Amino acid sequence: MMIKKRSILCSLAILALAKVVFGIPYGFNNATSSNKIDRESAATSQGPSRGIFCSSNPQEDMTTIELIKSFGYPAEEHYVKTEDGYVLALHRIPGKKGSAPILLHHALLESSFVWIINGKEKGLAFNLADHGYDVWMANSRGNTYSKNHENLSKSDSEFWDFSWHEMGIYDVPAEIDYISALTKDRLLYIGHSMGTTQFFVMASQKPETAAKVKAMFALAPVGYTHHIKGSFGILGSMLTNIEEFLNIDGRREFLPQSSWLHFGGSCVCNKPILRTICENLIMSTIGFNAQQFNASMLPVILSHTPAGTSLKTLMHYAQGISSKDFRMYDYGKEKNLAKYNDEKPPAYNISKIQVPTAFFWGKNDFLAIPEDVKRLYDQLPNKIASVEVDHPRFNHLDFLWGRDAPKLVFSRLFPLIAKYR
Ligand SMILES: *[C@@H]1O[C@H](CO)[C@@H](O)[C@H](O)[C@H]1NC(C)=O
Numbered sequence: 001m002m003i004k005k006r007s008i009l010c011s012l013a014i015l016a017l018a019k020v021v022f023g024i025p026y027g028f029n030n031a032t033s034s035n036k037i038d039r040e041s042a043a044t045s046q047g048p049s050r051g052i053f054c055s056s057n058p059q060e061d062m063t064t065i066e067l068i069k070s071f072g073y074p075a076e077e078h079y080v081k082t083e084d085g086y087v088l089a090l091h092r093i094p095g096k097k098g099s100a101p102i103l104l105h106h107a108l109l110e111s112s113f114v115w116i117i118n119g120k121e122k123g124l125a126f127n128l129a130d131h132g133y134d135v136w137m138a139n140s141r142g143n144t145y146s147k148n149h150e151n152l153s154k155s156d157s158e159f160w161d162f163s164w165h166e167m168g169i170y171d172v173p174a175e176i177d178y179i180s181a182l183t184k185d186r187l188l189y190i191g192h193s194m195g196t197t198q199f200f201v202m203a204s205q206k207p208e209t210a211a212k213v214k215a216m217f218a219l220a221p222v223g224y225t226h227h228i229k230g231s232f233g234i235l236g237s238m239l240t241n242i243e244e245f246l247n248i249d250g251r252r253e254f255l256p257q258s259s260w261l262h263f264g265g266s267c268v269c270n271k272p273i274l275r276t277i278c279e280n281l282i283m284s285t286i287g288f289n290a291q292q293f294n295a296s297m298l299p300v301i302l303s304h305t306p307a308g309t310s311l312k313t314l315m316h317y318a319q320g321i322s323s324k325d326f327r328m329y330d331y332g333k334e335k336n337l338a339k340y341n342d343e344k345p346p347a348y349n350i351s352k353i354q355v356p357t358a359f360f361w362g363k364n365d366f367l368a369i370p371e372d373v374k375r376l377y378d379q380l381p382n383k384i385a386s387v388e389v390d391h392p393r394f395n396h397l398d399f400l401w402g403r404d405a406p407k408l409v410f411s412r413l414f415p416l417i418a419k420y421r
């Protein structure tokens with residue numbers, strides 16, 4: 001009950017925060033030229049200046065590529081174009097010639113930085129590179145590194161007319177086709193949260209792309225969202241209810257990387273007393289587990305995340321809370337009839353997913369809830385293993401940044417990956 005109360009309080013705080021963040025002019029430039037690659041960073045968008053009371057870790061202002069190099073690894077940036085015109089950045093720690101390519105796909109509101117920010121010893125990308133893999137990190141359309149389109153600019157509402165459905169049928173295939181063509185090999189795939197959702201969409205809709213994947217390793221898998229808890233669950237059910245009244249247009253940007261959050265991270269959350277509040281806000285969405293989370297990483301984390309998506313992406317997840325199903329986007333009866341020839345959007349057919357798949361999940365994860373995870377796993381035709389992390393309070397983000405992630409997750413993940421490399 002204590003947690004429920006904390007979650008409700010935190011939801012209110014997040015709503016207020018989102019409103020502030022929505023209302024702020026971001027200083028977008030007009031990215032209309034099609035071949036100009038435009039990248040936002042907290043450092044270049046306008047916002048409050050950070051003064052002497054703020055932390056000043058140089059990592060706060062580095063891009064993923066700069067961060068990788070700062071840890072002493074080689075880094076490459078590649079761009080791929082999707083069938084529907086989005087230009088996505090792929091970040092790579094290249095392996096030796098002939099090493100097995102592995103694609104890492106981040107969660108909602110994140111970017112490629114999640115795999116490296118906790119350094120050489122604990123970052124999953126570095127661990128994989130040390131084990132001899134050719135490591136690729138994706139960036140979903142609309143995030144900090146993937147805001148370009150051949151004809152649209154990010155100030156057009158059409159640019160934001162996507163959810164993880166389009167990421168699944170366009171982004172993931174473009175990335176996989178590009179990497180497998182370049183490396184002349186099939187890929188391994190690791191997804192975290194939305195990185196798994198997109199994969200399930202792809203694998204159930206695009207068997208010709210799925211055939212290029214040797215195996216999929218899903219950290220905190222999300223398909224069904226019916227049981228989602230915490231402030232996201234509360235906000236999600238609110239969102240679907242309000243949506244009908246307000247006729248919300250999901251075609252807009254949601255929580256981009258922002259100098260205001262960067263300011264919050266390095267000037268507010270850097271104070272030990274206030275850190276607990278920041279920590280609670282984040283934990284209320286993902287599951288409370290202060291023991292695994294290193295709160296002194298907050299200034300750096302908040303300077304890179306949230307990394308932006310469309311509001312529609314969030315609404316698509318929220319729809320699963322009330323529909324109880326893993327379905328395509330629900331546009332309302334009339335539009336559904338026109339689009340899907342049915343009043344209800346079609347469900348993704350999990351039994352079509354032929355890629356061998358392993359699940360890793362935590363008991364205290366508010367977003368990938370054990371009941372929902374199990375339901376999805378049971379429907380998969382080609383199972384490798386369903387691994388429960390051996391920690392009673394392991395949560396959604398502990399897969400990335402948990403103090404003991406190497407011991408609790410990587411040590412069990414790596415032998416499984418090696419079997420399929
Ligand atoms: C963006 O485009 C609009 C309309 O074309 C123009 O009025 C405005 O000055 C441009 N802003 C920048 C920053 O170039």
Ligand SMILES: *[C@@H]1O[C@H](CO)[C@@H](O)[C@H](O)[C@H]1NC(C)=O
Pocket residue numbers: 083084085150151
């Ligand atoms: C972008 O515009 C060009 C020229 O009009 C067109 O050929 C192309 O199909 C468009 N791309 C997309 C993804 O709509």
Ligand SMILES: *[C@@H]1O[C@H](CO)[C@@H](O)[C@H](O)[C@H]1NC(C)=O
Pocket residue numbers: 294296297403
């Ligand atoms: C926690 O994070 C800080 C800043 O990134 C780092 O210096 C410290 O070593 C970390 N502590 C542990 C126990 O990982």
Ligand SMILES: *[C@@H]1O[C@H](CO)[C@@H](O)[C@H](O)[C@H]1NC(C)=O
Pocket residue numbers: 349351352
């Ligand atoms: C799902 O896919 C399986 C295997 O291709 C097929 O047998 C089944 O009819 C499909 N189910 C639906 C509801 O389309």
